Structure formats: C-alpha cells, structure tokens
Amino acid sequence: MTQDSRDESESDTPPDTTRTRAVLITGAGGEIGHGLVHSLQEAGQQNLLAVDLNPLDSSVASRCRETVVADIRDEAAMARLFASYEIDTVYHLAALLSSTAEKRPFDAHDINVNGTITLMRLAREHASQHNSRVRFLFPSTIAVYGLPDLPTKNRAEPVREDQFLQPITMYGCNKLYCEQVGRYLTWRDREASGGLDFRAVRFPGILSAETTPTGGTSDFAPLMIHHAAKGERYASFVDADRTIPFVTMPDAIRAIEQLAAADAKRLSQTVYNVGAFSPSAGDFAEKTRACFPEADIAFEPVAARQNIVDSWPARVDDRAARHDWRYQPQYDFDAAFESYLIPGIQRAISAT
Numbered sequence: 001m002t003q004d005s006r007d008e009s010e011s012d013t014p015p016d017t018t019r020t021r022a023v024l025i026t027g028a029g030g031e032i033g034h035g036l037v038h039s040l041q042e043a044g045q046q047n048l049l050a051v052d053l054n055p056l057d058s059s060v061a062s063r064c065r066e067t068v069v070a071d072i073r074d075e076a077a078m079a080r081l082f083a084s085y086e087i088d089t090v091y092h093l094a095a096l097l098s099s100t101a102e103k104r105p106f107d108a109h110d111i112n113v114n115g116t117i118t119l120m121r122l123a124r125e126h127a128s129q130h131n132s133r134v135r136f137l138f139p140s141t142i143a144v145y146g147l148p149d150l151p152t153k154n155r156a157e158p159v160r161e162d163q164f165l166q167p168i169t170m171y172g173c174n175k176l177y178c179e180q181v182g183r184y185l186t187w188r189d190r191e192a193s194g195g196l197d198f199r200a201v202r203f204p205g206i207l208s209a210e211t212t213p214t215g216g217t218s219d220f221a222p223l224m225i226h227h228a229a230k231g232e233r234y235a236s237f238v239d240a241d242r243t244i245p246f247v248t249m250p251d252a253i254r255a256i257e258q259l260a261a262a263d264a265k266r267l268s269q270t271v272y273n274v275g276a277f278s279p280s281a282g283d284f285a286e287k288t289r290a291c292f293p294e295a296d297i298a299f300e301p302v303a304a305r306q307n308i309v310d311s312w313p314a315r316v317d318d319r320a321a322r323h324d325w326r327y328q329p330q331y332d333f334d335a336a337f338e339s340y341l342i343p344g345i346q347r348a349i350s351a352t
C-alpha cells in the first residue's frame with residue numbers, strides 16, 4: 001500500500017474490531033526470543049504470534065497462539081498475520097548479528113534493513129486501518145557506534161545516544177538506518193489517528209545463563225563462562241584489557257518490556273541506551289576462574305573482531321532510559337555471576 005492508499009484506507013475502511021488482539025514476535029527462536037516469549041506469557045499474554053526462520057522448540061511454541069516458520073522478508077506470510085489478527089505490538093527481534101553480518105554483508109542488509117522496513121510498513125498500514133498505534137519494539141545495539149580509535153574510546157565519558165554514530169560494521173549501519181526510519185515514521189504519524197509508534201533499545205552485550213550465543217561480537221564474555229562450566233578450553237578473540245558494556249538477559253528482557261509498556265507521553269526520544277556494568281575481558285576471566293577454578297581461558301585476539309570491539313563504547317549513558325521509563329538493571333557484575341549466571345548454568349547442565 002502506498003502512502004496515498006494508506007490515507008484512503010484511513011477514511012474508507014472501518015476498523016475490523018472482531019479480530020483477536022495479538023502480539024507479534026519475530027526471531028522468537030533466538031536468545032532474546034526464548035526469554036521474551038516466556039516472560040510475556042507468564043505475564044498473562046495469551047495471544048503471542050511467533051515467527052522464525054527455523055522451527056521453534058516446544059518450550060517456545062507451547063506458549064504461543066500461533067507459530068510461523070517463515071523468512072521475515074516473505075511479505076505474503078507477514079501480511080497474512082496482520083490480516084488475521086489485530087496486532088498492537090511487534091517485537092522485531094529477527095536479524096543477522098554482527099559477526100555473521102560481516103561474513104554475509106549483503107544478506108545482512110537484506111534481512112536487517114529490507115526485512116525490517118517491510119515489517120514497519122505492514123505495521124503502519126495495520127495501525128492506520130485500525131485507527132490505532134502499533135508499538136514497534138526494535139532491539140538495536142551498541143554496534144551503531146564507531147569510536148575512531150582505542151585512546152578515544154578509553155578517554156570517552158559514557159557515550160550518549162547521539163554521539164559517535166559512525167559504525168564500522170554492516171550490522172551497525174543496518175541498525176542505525178532502521179532506527180532513523182522508525183524515528184521518522186513515528187514523527188510523520190504523530191498527528192494521524194493511526195500510525196507507527198517505534199521504540200528502540202540499544203543493547204550492549206547480553207549475558208544469558210540459559211542459551212549459548214552465536215554470531216555476535218560480544219560473545220567472548222558469555223562463551224568464556226559457558227565453556228568453563230562445561231570444562232572446555234576457551235580462547236577469547238579479544239585481549240584481556242578490552243571493555244564493553246554488558247547486561248544480563250533478565251534485565252534486557254525487563255528493559256524491552258518496560259519500554260513497550262511505557263506511556264508514549266513519557267518518552268522524550270525513540271532510541272534509548274541501556275547498560276549495567278562494564279568489565280574488561282580480563283575481569284570476566286578472573287571472575288570465571290573464581291567460580292570455576294579449573295577454567296582454561298586464553299587470550300588469542302583476532303584483529304578483525306577485536307577492531308570491532310574497539311569501535312564500541314566502554315560505557316553508555318543510559319540516563320534517558322532511567323528517567324523516562326524507569327530502567328533500573330537488577331544485576332551488577334558480581335550479582336550477575338553469583339545470583340544469575342552460575343546457578344542458571346549449573347541448573348542447565350544438571351538438567352542435561
């Protein structure tokens with residue numbers, strides 16, 4: 001539908017109020033998707049629609065009203081979902097992550113940009129037909145930043161949302177562009193009776209006790225811990241002094257849910273940083289060895305991957321999130337290990 005036909009549909013087509021209200025989650029089979037589906041369902045959300053390229057495991061599928069194995073770029077499959085339900089919120093998680101995107105940059109562009117734009121367009125048309133706002137939650141990333149060199153990174157104050165936006169990866173470029181389009185459409189629809197309500201949270205590295213990450217450049221930290229727990233050697237692809245911010249998975253999920261629930265009037269911007277703690281890779285190794293004394297951890301930097309980490313901030317300024325929607329991470333570095341990661345990983349290992 002073009003902008004013109006969108007405007008026509010606003011006036012000509014009465015909203016169909018008989019369809020079931022639902023929440024759409026793309027990339028539901030991934031690390032964040034697993035936790036988010038569990039959390040939303042436990043909070044009473046009965047009508048979750050889950051999309052992923054790969055079949056969803058039963059722990060996710062059993063919590064959803066409908067699951068669809070499809071590529072987000074399959075417009076007909078996505079349009080069918082919007083036609084079948086009254087979707088009020090989209091959590092658009094599906095993406096190719098940073099390391100995978102560097103290997104397949106044009107696939108990444110196609111999925112991370114074209115796939116996202118297709119979903120934003122469908123969500124916006126849907127909102128217009130229903131004279132409503134569709135909240136479009138977009139997990140963005142610290143990969144949108146591109147600090148020019150290590151001394152600048154080490155000197156920098158916690159980086160604000162509008163600083164150093166010169167990403168050095170395809171993934172970072174993709175996410176930054178989609179943030180801009182989301183901001184633009186939300187602004188453009190501000191006075192319409194229906195439209196897109198885009199909200200992005202820029203995550204740092206995420207540490208999960210339940211899942212092992214793949215494809216991300218912050219993976220050196222969680223992989224170190226997961227390997228140590230299994231008694232396996234791990235060689236970090238960044239040196240011991242390298243530092244980026246992290247957050248635990250429960251805090252990341254709480255953040256995206258809180259942002260989704262926030263009253264639009266309280267939001268002073270469309271894109272928010274969130275951080276929790278910023279240990280170096282060496283701090284991670286030390287803490288991991290304290291928990292697993294047999295841990296065999298080495299540092300074997302891979303220049304291409306370390307350069308990416310060097311372009312990301314050591315700390316982010318997340319005061320806007322803390323002020324506007326009361327973001328407050330529950331885990332600092334010590335609590336993340338002692339109260340979340342170690343017990344969670346040990347539970348997962350003893351269950352296998």
Ligand SMILES: NC(=O)c1ccc[n+]([C@@H]2O[C@H](COP(=O)([O-])OP(=O)(O)OC[C@H]3O[C@@H](n4cnc5c(N)ncnc54)[C@H](O)[C@@H]3O)[C@@H](O)[C@H]2O)c1
Pocket residue numbers: 026027028029030031032033051052053054070071072073092093094095096097111115139140141142202203204205206213214215216218
């Ligand atoms: N995990 C992190 O540290 C981190 C940090 C910052 C931002 N993010 C963002 O959060 C989101 C989710 O990340 P994650 O860690 O769960 O990633 P993940 O790789 O674990 O999951 C992504 C999921 O998307 C699916 N997917 C990929 N391409 C698809 C396509 N074309 N169509 C349908 N499904 C597709 C994959 O099958 C996978 O299940 C991503 O947008 C990512 O950029 C993650």
